[in-house]
Amino acid sequence: MTDVQPFRALRYDPGRVRLEEVLAPVYDVVAPEERALYWDRHPYNALRLELTRAVDEEAETDYREVGERLARWRREGVLAFDREPALYVLRQRYEAPGGGVHERIGFYGALRLEDYERRVVRPHERTLAGPKRDRLKILRATRTNLSSVLLLYEDRDRKLEGLLEPALASAETLSARDDAGVLHSLAPLREPAAVAALQGFLAHRPVVIADGHHRYETALAYREERRAQQGQQPGAGFERLLACFVNAFAPGSLLLPIHRLVVRGPVPTDPAWAQLAGWEQRQVRVAGAEAVPAALAEHLAPLADCHAFAADAGDGCLRIFSRPAGEELSVRVIHREVLAGLLGLDEEAVRQGAVAFPKSALQTARDVRSGRGSLALYLNPLRPDDVFRVTEAGETLPQKSTFFYPKLPTGLLFRALEDAP
Numbered sequence: 001m002t003d004v005q006p007f008r009a010l011r012y013d014p015g016r017v018r019l020e021e022v023l024a025p026v027y028d029v030v031a032p033e034e035r036a037l038y039w040d041r042h043p044y045n046a047l048r049l050e051l052t053r054a055v056d057e058e059a060e061t062d063y064r065e066v067g068e069r070l071a072r073w074r075r076e077g078v079l080a081f082d083r084e085p086a087l088y089v090l091r092q093r094y095e096a097p098g099g100g101v102h103e104r105i106g107f108y109g110a111l112r113l114e115d116y117e118r119r120v121v122r123p124h125e126r127t128l129a130g131p132k133r134d135r136l137k138i139l140r141a142t143r144t145n146l147s148s149v150l151l152l153y154e155d156r157d158r159k160l161e162g163l164l165e166p167a168l169a170s171a172e173t174l175s176a177r178d179d180a181g182v183l184h185s186l187a188p189l190r191e192p193a194a195v196a197a198l199q200g201f202l203a204h205r206p207v208v209i210a211d212g213h214h215r216y217e218t219a220l221a222y223r224e225e226r227r228a229q230q231g232q233q234p235g236a237g238f239e240r241l242l243a244c245f246v247n248a249f250a251p252g253s254l255l256l257p258i259h260r261l262v263v264r265g266p267v268p269t270d271p272a273w274a275q276l277a278g279w280e281q282r283q284v285r286v287a288g289a290e291a292v293p294a295a296l297a298e299h300l301a302p303l304a305d306c307h308a309f310a311a312d313a314g315d316g317c318l319r320i321f322s323r324p325a326g327e328e329l330s331v332r333v334i335h336r337e338v339l340a341g342l343l344g345l346d347e348e349a350v351r352q353g354a355v356a357f358p359k360s361a362l363q364t365a366r367d368v369r370s371g372r373g374s375l376a377l378y379l380n381p382l383r384p385d386d387v388f389r390v391t392e393a394g395e396t397l398p399q400k401s402t403f404f405y406p407k408l409p410t411g412l413l414f415r416a417l418e419d420a421p
């Protein structure tokens with residue numbers, strides 16, 4: 001099923017730049033006001049290949065300047081191709097948002113692009129046309145995969161870790177810490193038996209896109225453009241995409257909740273809350289926003305096997321709701337019965353901004369108490385089984401259902417679509 005091949009990565013020369021100074025977050029999590037931060041940090045910062053310095057420059061650009069910049073960095077030797085093809089092992093060490101040090105190990109490879117209908121690469125969310133048009137322009141201009149998609153595979157017994165970890169003991173391993181405090185270590189894996197074992201394992205399994213749906217679908221569109229010009233060429237660079245593969249069931253692969261902050265909508269009264277048929281309700285007093293995360297850990301997290309959520313109007317009282325779970329995802333039930341059914345916020349209202357989707361429970365609690373929202377709904381995270389079950393059925397998750405952590409940075413490595421010299 002899943003076809004992954006070694007490739008010759010295009011990487012920063014560590015003798016020319018410090019990797020920490022040129023790494024950047026993946027482009028779609030960079031806020032408009034943060035662009036200048038990375039542009040100004042270093043003249044070779046990777047964000048200069050991904051985003052214009054100002055948002056208002058984006059609509060008119062064809063990214064020709066980015067293509068020229070990338071070519072210049074290659075000529076100058078700031079970016080250079082590795083001598084031999086490899087898979088690239090990535091270890092990420094980090095402190096989780098809820099505390100505790102974690103480690104995730106995965107690997108980069110060149111993934112053969114597959115149409116969704118073949119059920120080899122499976123999406124979990126829908127995409128928007130605008131971002132894909134923008135990414136297609138930059139792919140045409142650079143003919144390079146600048147940011148990787150993040151793919152999940154299923155390895156409950158963690159068989160692949162033993163193949164990946166030895167590569168990180170190599171003298172070729174490079175490490176850099178990003179602004180979020182995540183320590184990224186990257187090492188090439190060329191040992192033929194290990195590469196073949198990784199390929200064989202994935203050849204019998206599908207993968208699920210965790211992050212990078214727009215990048216993946218842009219690569220499909222670009223492939224079709226090139227096929228129309230040159231015909232189908234199985235060995236061509238445009239038939240593949242830079243991808244990072246991680247085990248969804250490893251302890252270091254975190255699925256974090258995304259909460260709901262009602263910014264335009266009513267706060268239900270006690271009689272209104274009582275209309276939620278079949279839900280058990282209890283109330284927990286909290287002294288202030290800082291007390292909310294601990295209260296959620298004590299009272300909401302243990303309800304992970306149920307449909308459950310906590311409602312917070314900023315009045316010092318958390319309402320904890322739960323009921324037995326069926327096959328349907330909790331987030332889908334909450335959208336239908338609470339956001340739409342109780343608050344009258346249908347999908348169109350949500351699309352129009354009536355609901356915000358914060359990732360931090362503490363920040364959400366602060367926002368509802370400062371008047372940025374009228375009501376917070378805190379959710380438990382999805383589980384890997386939920387993601388695989390939904391995508392196996394050919395369905396997508398509701399908008400903003402989960403947050404995969406940690407994110408992949410941009411700048412550890414790139415993949416040129418044309419043959420390396």
